Amino acid sequence: VEEAVKQAGAQAVTVEFLRHPPWTSDRISEVGRERLKQFGIAPPPRQMAPGAWQVECPYCGAERTVMENLFGPTACRSIFYCRQCKNPFEAMKPVLPLAME
Ligand SMILES: [Zn+2]
Structure with a gap:
């Protein structure tokens, strides 16, 4: 991160890693969600109940999609198929907060 920011022109860089609160996919910004779509990847749903991944x-915004394979090219993506526009696509898996007991 430091190298990338310095190459972009920054003089002094301080990187701080925050582990609390834990990151969840609800924290992906609207810009980030739009960029995922432009790249052909469906962003994860916001405020999702466990087990209710829609x-x-x-490409077309249809909800008539089916999962073809839970395992995509990376651990965080799955393969889906759109029954509306007939395109295959990847979807980013939701990352939910861990239940604290
Ligand atoms: Zn579609």
Whole structure:
């Protein structure tokens, strides 16, 4: 991160890693969600109840999608198929906060 920011022109860089609160996919910004769609990846839903993963097609916005394979090219993505526009696409898996007991 330091090298990338310095190469972009910054003189002094301080990187701080925050582990609390833990990151969840609800923290992806609207800009980030839009960029994922532009890249053909459906962003994870916000405020999702466990087990209720509904994916919208990043190309046409249809909710008539089906999971083809839970395992995508990376651990955080799955393969879906849109029944509306007939395109296959990837969806980013939701990262939910851990239940604290
Ligand atoms: Zn579609």
